[in-house]
Amino acid sequence: MSAEGGELERTLGFLEAMTLGGGTMIGAGIFILPGIAAESAGPASAISYAIAGFVALLAALSLSELATGMPIAGGSYHYVNRALGGLFGSVVGWGMWTGLMFASAFYMIGFGQYLVEPIPFLDGRVFVVGLGLVGLILLLGVNYYGTEESSAFQNVTIGAETLIILVFVAVGVFFIDPANLDPFAPFGAGGVVATTGIVFISFLGFEIIATVAGEIKNPSRIIPLSMILSVVLVTILYVLVMLVSTGVIPFQSLGESPIPVSDVAVVYLGPAGVVAIVFAAIIAAISSSNSSILAASRVIYAMGRDGVVTDWLNVSHPRFYTPHRAIAATGGVTTILILVGLEVETIIALLAEAASFSFLVAYSLVHVSLVVFRRADPDDYEPSFALPRPLYPAVPILGVVLSLVVVSQMATVVVLIGSGIVALGLVWYAAYARGRVVNEGLLGEAIRGRPGEPYRVVVPVANPATQRGLLRLAAASAHANADGRGAELVAVNVTPVAHPSPFQNVEADRDEHQRDLLQNARDIASEMDVTLRTRAVVAADVGTAILDVLDEEAADEVVLGWDGVFDRDGHRFGATVDPVVHEAPCDVSLVDLRRETVGTPLGLVAEDANAPVVAHQAVEFAAVEDTVPTLLTVQSPDDGGDTDPETRGRAVVTEAATAAGLDPDEYEVQVVVADVDVGQAVVEAAAEYDTVCVGFSEHTERSHVPVGAVTERVARDVAGTVALVRGATAGGDGTQ
């Protein structure tokens, strides 16, 4: 959130998120569908609701992780578009948009049914449809012109609605006639699963929490909590409503009613109960339909933002600031869908099932997207709520499988309509979006496994006299490690400031004095065939700043300059270098540049964990001037064994080189035999080399930064450039 563009207020707390999710879910679905559900599954339709709730819960779990990883508008569409690219994005976007319109039309016809039935003279299909249209037009008007804040009113109505259902259930339990529940599943398991496809629409709505993720306070906690909790609670409520309904009235007569819940309520709550249920049903239909229209406009907005549809649709009204065109388009299509109800008798079931189909397809792709995000692990995906181990990958796998099972049991006509919408998405992508949609998705990266992150070497530069040499060595290191994944050099300049402010980084970036350095670095980078990035940081502490950069860049290696002086002012190498050497989570090369040329490097191979790193580093440095390095090891003249020192030495070097993945022709071997003064022998042997690589010794004398006696001797007395090297795993606290 840049200061320039303005902040976005997060206004939704836990209660708001719950009412939003729950209020959208508890809609016409539970007031209209019990009849249809009972007709096709008998009392066991309660199980259909439970299965549908479970499928929704799986989707809620996957969506929770995705929403906390990318809290921006669009919900499912957005995640699928990011993960699987524009093709699937288009499929899911169109699917969700049409699905929400199916749902909205379904809610409004249900609204009409509940209004018409209690008024006996005004009967008939035309009237139901007419009322549905009037309701829709009112909603569209409100949404087109925008509303003053009305959340308090909404909370009251949703609270009242929930309360009425709770009373319905709590009282109804005592009126259940066990005879009605037998047989429990007259249509068998097939009927139960087929019914799941119809009633799944009753769970649409929890996703709205993901859709408005950008407006939720403390998203990492509230998004998963409210999504999961609202789905679970609503599932329990639905199952109970279904049990009570089929328990009070035989399922055959329940199936004939367009207003089943009200017919049940009249049995034990009397006319007052009917009024209450009708009131709740009307409220529920309006709030669900309203949310669907809004969610549809948000999907269109997100699609326009990504170029999947024209962004003409997501312009906000110049005066009301509402997405008026998206709302008008949504309303237009919904009107047509409601009008279809004039001709088609089973319109309610059809709309419900078609909406369910679209969302089941969308949620299967959401599950796939979660797997793709986990595998591709893009930089900007850091979900603060991640599914723990047994749930991942169980949730996405189960989610896809169950969605497909439910879809496979749906009515043929619905499968045809649904497939038609999927085809529409595909055709749309091919005809319109393909040229414009930039997003390729992460699928490729996910299949390849870890993304092709380049080998990244960070070089903190400060001293103009040494930066050229450091960059050259670093570039050689990066180049040698590229291995087909590319090499990247990150030159960092840290300006120490007592009290840094976030704005100073920008200023430092433009600083004049960095121009030469950058030019210099660019030349070297192009020479060595590595890419270069530069970073300028203003920070209170240089060492900490460098560690932060290493962390942010996920660096593989850091090449630090050093002046060759030990133990000054209580620091081993210096105030800046010490913390980096001690804590850097990657390979560290501490370089004291003493000669212009790199020449033939010498690697001092000791029998410790750093040996392979040293050997490899020597080979890397050799690449600068295209030489073959010498790997040198020191052996005592008589180790008591049978083998001679030369053989033993060669074995040590070969072992280190093999561990470093070097071929025998990439290095020469030299074995020095010395007994007492190993340091002196090494210094003498190193005299003819321009560059010497030596490991920070492992056997430390408990100093803050471990440096062995030989290493220290070398660093002090060798005339050529000295590089102290340690591997990522041999570090102090930075061990990873």
Add this chain to the structure above:
Amino acid sequence: MTRIDGLTILVPVDVSTAESPALDVIDHLGTVEVVLLGYFPVPDQAEPAMVRDQHGAEAAARLDAVAADHGGLAETLVFTHDREATIDRIADEYDCDAVLTGGSTGQSAGVERVLVPLRGDVNLDRILAVVADLLLAGEETATLFHAVPADGDPTQGELLLAGAVDRLVEYGVDRDRVDWRLSEGEDPSADIVALGAEYDLVVLGETEPSLVDRIIGSFLGGVVDALETPALVVRDVE
């Protein structure tokens, strides 16, 4: 109770409309810190990011213009569904003691007379601390005001006001610059609104809204909306 050191006030400005608000009053308050909050009300129907995409630049320009008009104020721009929540959050973030509302009179030549309605002990310490800071930073005179409830005892009101005057004097305000008025009218909020018209600024204390306030609108909100004079609402942060 000690004085607030360096009074900071938050000035919310609706940046969705082209007319720039009349904020002359802040130029006359003397040396107080002013934080300018540009808020863009986003209807429930719209995605805040969408409105920002479209109107962000325009809103930022308006806010910059207002800030520049008043000598380069600290500013922040927020797109929000909920104006009150944003004001609360930003006031917390910038540690603001009071929030200024514009009033409807437009231009003000200066701030000479300040009306301070006091309701009781609620938030009293902070209101007085803010008034003291205001008076010490500028040249205004203040009138402390209390409306006695229909069945109330006027002497209690007198006691409240006299105590408040003493408190201001303790803070270092010249006694000549403070007077007080007691009203026994039927409708305190109407009295405040009527009286407020004679003043340049009204300082009011924020109170936690009760459940009734939330449903039928708060007393404070009603008074502030009706006032033609700019009002400074002292936050109740305790």
